[in-house]
Each structure stands twice: as structure tokens, then as C-alpha cells.
Amino acid sequence: MQVTLKIFRYNPETDKKPHYETYKVEAEPTDRVLDLLEKVKGEQDGTLTFRRSCAHGVCGSDAMRINGMNRLACKVLVKDLGTDHITIEPLLGLPTVKDLVVDMEPFFEHYRSVKPFFINNDPPPQKERLQSPEERARFDDTTKCILCAACTTSCPSFWLDGQYVGPAAIVNAHRFIFDSRDQGAEERLKILADQFGVFRCHTIFNCTLACPREIQITKAIGEVRKAIATGRLD
Amino acid sequence: MTLPRRVPLGAALRYRGGGPMWAWILHRISGLGMILFIAGHVLAGFGIQQLGGDWAIWYNTIYESLYFQLFIYFCVIFHAVNGARIIILDTWPALIKFQREFIWLEWAIVLPVYALTAWIMIQRSLGG
Numbered sequence: 001m002q003v004t005l006k007i008f009r010y011n012p013e014t015d016k017k018p019h020y021e022t023y024k025v026e027a028e029p030t031d032r033v034l035d036l037l038e039k040v041k042g043e044q045d046g047t048l049t050f051r052r053s054c055a056h057g058v059c060g061s062d063a064m065r066i067n068g069m070n071r072l073a074c075k076v077l078v079k080d081l082g083t084d085h086i087t088i089e090p091l092l093g094l095p096t097v098k099d100l101v102v103d104m105e106p107f108f109e110h111y112r113s114v115k116p117f118f119i120n121n122d123p124p125p126q127k128e129r130l131q132s133p134e135e136r137a138r139f140d141d142t143t144k145c146i147l148c149a150a151c152t153t154s155c156p157s158f159w160l161d162g163q164y165v166g167p168a169a170i171v172n173a174h175r176f177i178f179d180s181r182d183q184g185a186e187e188r189l190k191i192l193a194d195q196f197g198v199f200r201c202h203t204i205f206n207c208t209l210a211c212p213r214e215i216q217i218t219k220a221i222g223e224v225r226k227a228i229a230t231g232r233l234d
Numbered sequence: 235m236t237l238p239r240r241v242p243l244g245a246a247l248r249y250r251g252g253g254p255m256w257a258w259i260l261h262r263i264s265g266l267g268m269i270l271f272i273a274g275h276v277l278a279g280f281g282i283q284q285l286g287g288d289w290a291i292w293y294n295t296i297y298e299s300l301y302f303q304l305f306i307y308f309c310v311i312f313h314a315v316n317g318a319r320i321i322i323l324d325t326w327p328a329l330i331k332f333q334r335e336f337i338w339l340e341w342a343i344v345l346p347v348y349a350l351t352a353w354i355m356i357q358r359s360l361g362g
Binding site: 010012018065067068069092093094095096097103106154156159160162202203204205206208209216218219222223225226 | 235236237238239241245246248249250251252254255258320323324325327328330331333
């Protein structure tokens with residue numbers, strides 16, 4: 001089948017404004033959108049710029065807007081889109097560096113702000129820090145985040161105000177807040193109770209729908225919000 | 235130079251967030267509609283009782299028109315039911331796994347209640 005790709009283009013060295021370019025490529029219904037981008041770059045226009053790395057939905061490099069919704073280009077098949085016209089644009093809410101590449105620094109700044117690392121000041125035990133299967137299951141969902149930014153850049157609250165910490169940072173805070181071995185919950189909850197923290201979430205669900213790892217992000221945000229409101233981690 | 239992070243309204247509205255995103259947008263529009271209603275209510279009364287004149291009668295005609303009342307009634311019923319959905323989901327995050335069902339339930343409440351009331355309003359309006 002022939003697929004028409006309409007791709008957002010912006011070269012900071014030559015363009016004053018962004019524009020769209022259209023490419024026609026031969027594709028199988030089982031091809032991924034990333035395969036089509038590789039075909040365009042390899043066969044038609046070597047200047048097309050996009051991020052990719054593992055190409056198997058693990059590294060989170062190739063998150064972009066595909067037919068109006070944030071997805072990983074390496075996880076979306078042509079047949080899943082149900083059309084032979086595909087529009088590809090960079091993520092919203094982050095500065096566009098070139099074509100489909102956005103500056104991820106503001107995203108990672110929010111990520112770092114919630115202290116996404118293990119905090120425990122007790123002396124380390126001789127073996128591992130023990131945890132029951134139930135305690136591990138409490139935060140299992142939020143361990144799956146690959147930091148692709150699909151959730152944060154699908155959030156209207158983040159579009160309106162880039163100071164909002166965003167769903168991905170809250171998910172990664174949740175992963176440690178509800179970890180029975182961690183001792184930094186109070187510190188993180190204080191950070192997230194800030195005016196640009198969890199209460200900026202308006203339960204819109206764009207993040208949950210955009211997550212390529214199917215993390216229940218709105219639920220995680222709700223649990224963090226409840227922990228702040230009640231002061232309990234149950 | 236990088237393009238700034240500004241998100242144009244058109245690009246935001248084209249994002250395919252689905253039912254919950256449109257419910258959020260409608261929640262904002264209906265909230266503004268109710269502000270318009272309250273402001274209209276105060277202005278219409280003040281205009282007629284204190285100022286009189288053609289503009290007050292013109293304004294009151296719009297404020298009391300069937301179309302305006304139908305719009306305001308939709309704003310009130312949608313804002314109330316959608317607000318209740320958000321409060322329930324925010325209070326009990328465990329229910330968030332049923333968020334799609336909640337959206338359907340919301341419309342299953344809003345549409346019949348609105349249609350029935352709108353029908354009565356239209357009938358009375360036509361009947362004088």
C-alpha cells in the first residue's frame with residue numbers, strides 16, 4: 001500500500017517558520033511508523049531529523065504526535081491508524097529543536113525536582129532490604145515509566161503552564177513514595193503539594209491514554225493527591 | 235534557534251484526547267456560561283428596574299429568550315454532573331479504572347434530563 005506522510009519540518013538554520021512536507025512511501029500494514037520515517041530519511045530526504053534508539057518501545061526516544069495523539073513511533077503499526085494518511089508532529093509543550101526533535105531539558109528538570117531516587121538513611125543491611133510481594137505490588141505500575149514524555153506533553157495543564165511538574169514526574173515520585181523501603185515520602189509529598197504540583201491535575205486523562213506503557217497515570221496522581229490530603233500512605 | 239514551547243489553541247484542540255478531554259473543555263465552557271448567566275441576571279434586573287430605556291429591554295429580551303435559557307440550562311446540568319464525576323474520581327482513585335464507564339454514565343444522566351427539561355421549556359414557550 002502507498003502511505004502519505006505529512007511531516008512537521010523546521011530547520012533553525014534556514015527556516016523562519018515551521019512548515020509541513022508531504023512524502024509518499026510504499027508500506028506494509030504491519031510496518032511501524034518509525035519504519036516509514038526511516039524510509040523517508042534513507043530514500044527521500046536525509047535532512048529529516050527525529051530521535052530513535054532501541055526501536056522496541058523501551059528507550060522512549062521516539063515519542064511524537066502521530067495523527068494528533070502522542071505515541072511511540074516504534075510501537076504504532078500503519079494498520080493500527082486505520083488510514084493511509086499519517087500526520088507526524090513533534091510533542092506539544094516543549095521547545096522544538098529541529099523537525100520532530102524537542103528539547104527534553106524542561107521535562108527532565110521537573111523529573112529531577114521530585115527526587116526520583118531511593119532515599120534511606122538507615123545503615124544498609126548485610127543482604128538486601130526485604131519487601132513482601134504485596135509491598136512491591138503497591139508501586140509496580142509506576143516502575144514501568146520509560147520517561148518518553150508522551151504523558152506530560154499530552155497534558156493541557158502542562159500546555160498552559162510549563163511550571164507544572166507534569167504527570168511523568170508525579171509517576172516517578174509515586175514509584176518511591178509508596179515503596180516501603182524508602183524514607184523520602186514526606187519530602188516528596190511536600191514538593192508535590194506546591195502550587196505547581198499534583199493539584200494542577202484536572203483529571204483530564206490525556207496522560208493515561210497517551211502512555212505507551214499503559215501506566216494508570218491519573219490513578220497514580222490521585223493516590224499521591226490523596227496521600228497529601230490525608231497524610232497517610234495506605 | 236529553537237521554537238518556543240507555546241501551544242497554539244488550534245493545536246491544543248486538535249489533540250485527540252477523546253471523551254475525557256472534551257468533557258474538561260465543556261466543563262470550562264459551561265463554567266463561563268454560568269458566569270454569563272449570573273452577570274446577565276444581575277444586569278437584566280438592574281437595567282429594567284433602575285435604568286429603563288431601550289438597551290435594558292433589548293438586553294432582557296436576550297436574557298429571557300428560549301435559546302439563552304436552553305444554553306444556560308445545559309451549562310448548569312453538564313457542569314453539575316461532570317463536577318460530580320470529577321469529585322468522585324478524585325476522592326476515590328481506585329475507581330479511576332472505570333473512568334470510561336463514568337463518562338458514559340455522565341452522558342446517560344445529562345442527555346435524558348436535559349432533553350426532558352428542554353422539551354418542557356420548548357412546549358411552554360410555544361404554548362405562550
